[in-house]
Amino acid sequence: MENSKNVQRLAKPSKTDWFKEIYLFYTQLAAGSLLIIPAIVLPLYYKSNILTEEYMFFLEFLGMLAGSLWISGASDRIGRKPALALSIALYSAGSFIPFIDRSFYALILSMLIMGSGIGANVPVANAMMNEFSEPSVRGTVMSIGNAIFNFGFVVAPILIFFFGVKFIFIFGILQLITLAPILRIPETKKPSHSSGFRDLYRGEHLKKTLVISFATFFVFFVVYGIVDWFPTLLSRGLVKVPAILQKDYILITNFGAFLGALFIAPLVDRTGRRTLGIAVSSVAGITEVLTLLFSRIIPALAVALTFVSLFFMEGSLAIVTIMASELYDNDMRGRGLGNSLAWGRIGGMTSPLVLGSVLEIFQNPSLPFIVLGLSSVCAAALLHILPETMQIKKL
Template sequence: MDVGLISFVLAQLAVQWNTTGMELSWIASAGFVGMAVGAVLGGLLADRIGRRQVFALTLLVYGVATGASALSGSVAVLIAWRFLVGLGLGAELPVASTLVSEFAPPRIRGRIIVLLESFWAIGWTIAAVIGFLVVPSSENGWRWALAVGAAPALYAVFVRLRLPESVRFLESRGRFVKAESTVCRFELSAKVTVPPPESDPAVQGGVKRKDSTGSFAALWSPSLRGRTAALWLVWFCVNFSYYGAFIWLPTVLVASGFSLVRSFAYTLIITVAQLPGYAASAYLIERWGRRSTLAVFLIGSASSAALFGIATDTSQVIAAGMLLSFFNLGAWGALYAVTPEVYPTRIRATGAGWAAGSGRIAAILAPLAVPLLREAGGTGLLFAVFAGFFVVAALGTFGLPEKRGQALAE
């Protein structure tokens, strides 16, 4: 919801503040600069102090910063607040998928992660509703929209008090008694009690295991460097095409001759197609596997982007946009599912954070490149470039491991 809101805010600021395309690009890109930094720092911290702690902190940071950005009186101030929003949000995304992947059983782990990521589409749809109903309602409509985005900060309290810490993380840090307590909590909820084996360190007094924490260098060790390079390539290309297209979508539609309200309505229709995309990905990822599902949805994204670039009337724009939403967000779900599976526990969050961070570099560049590409060749060239990035991402999937039905590596 938070990221989606800014696309509707940009469309109104272009009219209300008479901002240039480059100024709008920097407002959008500032959030992605923060997301790049936040993703890396969040992953590193999550492998040191825990997934839950970082998750709660990030909710607080980006919720408060979003609410504060509603008070911005200039482009510079709004850019500063968007950086802080990105800092919190960038850290939250890889940490959340890492935490859930470490709880999910192998048989349905991929599906669980795709379903988790499908709430991105729900949030973006809510943002589209707010953009359609609230942003055009008054001159301060964009401020009220951002004020709504402060709500997640309240959820941080619940997360801190009730969300369990990853058992795999606790064991990797030698906190076996706490890990056993968390497992017992799940057993009690299922009305099943399984006594720990006699060799369990928690039974023997909690002898600590001295596992080293992950580092950047470990991601490029001989056994992992190929996977890391492929993962970073996919993240970079998917981010470039997704954020380049969807952050600018309302503004592109306005520039194509649609009114502000009508462009917001079309964007809402296109956004709703994200949900069945996630559902299809969640179903197929445990049948086809991670790589096949990701590659198919990326090729579908490339084809849809090409169709959008040559669309000439309203029905073609909406149809191509819905296809792009369907395939692109299905690919996102599969990408988040495969990312934590690439690395062992001690560097899992670090690896996911650096992969997301590499992608956010593309998210920074994409909004800046959109005005230049549109000036050079219009919407056709713009979406042809996006299609090309999707094809490269599909090729990158061949370097990723297939972990369907397998336990996470320790």
């Protein structure tokens, strides 16, 4: 009964309550941005000949895939707050492992557990933002929330520079303090019976589930191709740039991702989700073709173009997340978001492997950029199939 009252109150909050809830949730997300830091530095902390950095990220993504499906689906049954708290507890537990055990197997366990926490946090947090936001500003709220979450990618390299890798692990454990604002946020989902993810692939939900899932797959494929694969071209000297650009590439691209999510915030509730998503994905595809052209002529410009491409694709990522949250009603939103983002995790996992394989097989650095450009176009085409979801009332 208490949950029902909270859901009803959130449907039409007063301005004071609305801003209070937004502030509290953004407080959690701002602290939650640090949640990503250990996941970034852990591969740097362990230098293993057995497990390369790429496969460490693969393990983390595998955990994210599990978290996206397991806990986000559970949030439809037990409510959003318990699921969100569980995601943070999981991540904190994974961050604590390196303090007590530096072994190879502890590393694997840590990556999987932390990945599960991240994978669960994103869909559940976005479901809550959808449910406590008014339809007229929902896209803006969710875009800014995702930008704040991405801020961790910007501050991580800076903190590593000043404090060193070992010190950063403490932030994962400090995630537990973010449980305090969560307890003050009203529940947005009344616990109910759920038949699992099968409902998403039946009847009226089948088409939209397939389309948003594959759109999210291609968006993540491009984003993590730029973030995780392109640096290998720099390190192998296939794209020759000044040392400072190679050294600071991660910081540069992560800042682009942060700005990309902020960029769409004032636009997404005015232009519509679908139109803006098609536009930013198409522009990203064009910049990837330009990157192909300039990668050997003006390498530094190629790096700048990857920044631009990631800027727009991060906007596209925020849009597919918003649309996934709006395509389903309250009883299915957790599963809908979790399923969509799980497909995105698969795209993120496979992108560096596919692009690296294309490069190794054909020995042509241009071909992976063609793959990225086509993937951006595919994302835009799939978004065109979906209905516009802006101003859909909460159910």
